[in-house]
Amino acid sequence: MKDLLFIDADDIARALSPSAAADAVADVLRAGLDPETCPPRANVPVPAGELLLMPAAAGAYAGVKIAGVAPANPGRGLPRITGGYLLLEGATLMPVALLDGAALTSLRTPAVSAVAIRHLAEPDAGHLVLFGAGPQAYGHLEAALAERPLTRLTVVSRTASAAEALVAHARTAFGLDARTGTPDEVSGADLVVCCTTAREPLFDGRLVPEHATVVAVGSHEPDARETDTALVSRSRVFVEARSVALREAGDLIIPVREGALEPGRIVGTLADLVSGRTAPGPGGPRFFKSVGMAWQDLAVAAAVHRAVERRGRGCVERENARRVPTKEGPEHDRPSTQP
Known part of the structure; x- marks a missing residue:
């Protein structure tokens, strides 16, 4: 050999x-x-x-x-x-x-999110609110920039120094209007990306605008989630695969358990979007949950x-x-x- x-x-x-x-x-x-x-x-x-x-x-x-x-x-x-x-x-x-x-x-996970952003986010999405400041945050920033004409970045992280480093990188490397912020900043977001190790919701899902797209990639455990039931219950939900999402994605499993989300309300998968079988459609924020496959x-x-x-x-x-x-x-x- x-x-x-x-x-x-x-x-x-x-x-x-x-x-x-x-x-x-x-x-x-x-x-x-x-x-x-x-x-x-x-x-x-x-x-x-x-x-x-x-x-x-x-x-x-x-x-x-x-x-x-x-x-x-x-x-x-x-x-x-x-x-x-x-x-x-x-x-x-x-x-x-x-x-x-x-x-x-670090390359694959943002790539999957980029496919979702390509099909779900508004064409003129300009403001990204990014939760997390680790390697996946850097990768997702670059992937999102490749798909949409972002001009503003708000970084929300529990580690101030890491958030400031990512903000400095975004300003220097991409010329973005970048700063740190608080979870409530999702109220002005066009795109929200969550790539953290959080086990509880990061923000109030009621604040997310109707036109916004939310991508959550941080967990693959049924008892952990980055988004709340309020967001999921008002969103058009997309996943990598229904069977996997309903087995591993706490962001969806917990709302299902609470009776706030029927499994049949998952609108489609990445394959549906890529093939054109399903379109984003109107009716609330668009939410993509990824667990990695x-x-x-x-x-x-x-x-x-x-x-x-x-x-x-x-x-x-x-x-x-x-x-x-x-x-x-x-x-x-x-x-x-x-x-």
């Missing part, structure tokens, strides 16, 4: 823009993949937190992500989400690449691998990629170390 190509975080960032990653997600759906039939995520509790196993197969590729969720890591100066992605040939299941799992997730990792990992291959394997090996040794290969530098 040949040495396995290692694609690190820098390689992933160079290989695919947020817009291209969103296109990869949409293309897989357009080609006919049905998220409702995809294997469920396996969750395994461990002393440090949780291990997630996420396999998928589609087209010319298969793959599996092993992700670790370690809540105590940020206090140690380490990332909360760890892991790797093993990409395989679809026909033979021979490994072709190992990707940095955290970097892949394995097919999305595969779509983006495959697109990254194709981009690396197009650039020329020899060039990438010299400039960017390290190699993971196999039994038959020589020893090389090993890679250093959302679901």
